[in-house]
Amino acid sequence: MNFRPLNETVHICSESYEDRRQFMQDKPQSDYGQLPVIYFVTPTYPRREQIPELTRLAHTLLHVPRLHWLVADDQEKCNDFMDTLLYRFGMPFTHMVSPMPSKFRNEKPAPRGVANRRAALQWIRQHNFTNGILYFGDDDNTYDLRLFSEIRKTQRVSMFPVGLIADYGVSGPVVRKGKVVAFLDSWVAGRRWPVDMAGFAVNLEYMAQYPYVNMPYKPGYEEDLFLRSIGLQMNLIEPRGNNCTEILVWHTQTKSKKLGMVRLESKYLDDRSNLGALLHNLKLMGVTSTTESEGRNALISKNGREKPHSKILS
């Protein structure tokens, strides 16, 4: 156990505390003013699925009142494209960067999403937020809107099953007479709290009692050691989702593909056609890059026939 307080460098790219949404789930924003804020921590990293994942997740979160979205990107530099995207959604957010330390990059398995979650924890600490709920929500999971009203009730630590985990297709608490008594998960490996990152929420007032809150760079053990670092005891756990009988969050995974590549003469990447701006945008989103020399020439066709680039673009 790592009994040292976190000491991460937190680099903020942009943030907004303003909530420009007028209605959420058919009610005006003012109806929700008294609810505790959910701090929804999303570790994310550059790959071609990043922007689509964040867009999809945002469209879930847009339905959720009183939520501050902490988007922690696993990379060195801020990117303006992401700031613009996050601002446009109109909900409160903080965009930060916190790359995985290079010594872990080539480890197999690597501690995915740890540096960025740690940075988000540090941010919460620095701001002394003791009123609200912490939840770790990866960018590729699927969230039922009922999850948010359930976790908002968290007094100390709440838990609930996560669908689509490993061999059993589920991981979560075993509940008897309204109390958590054990866990169902196909991988125990000595973990006292064998739960998925998406399977629990923590009240910040409770967490504030533990100055040594931590999430170690130990793949597979992040949840267990985090929960140990906040002194979790079995009798403190609040089962949610109708006594852990419902699935409110799914561990969906998106198949990853390598960057797209379009071979096109750079002289045509101007405003004579849409392709200049389109491919520029896709580059900013980390989806596609262009090349002048590698691979086969980009296929541009008309009436079912390939045309020379010069014919269409010059």
Ligand code: UDP
């Ligand atoms: N992640 C990250 N850096 C990485 C790999 C993953 O920040 O190098 C993030 C990712 O965006 C996701 C979380 O960490 O929010 C868990 O990663 P992933 O979904 O790939 O893992 P899995 O769900 O398959 O365990």
Ligand code: MN
């Ligand atoms: Mn995932």
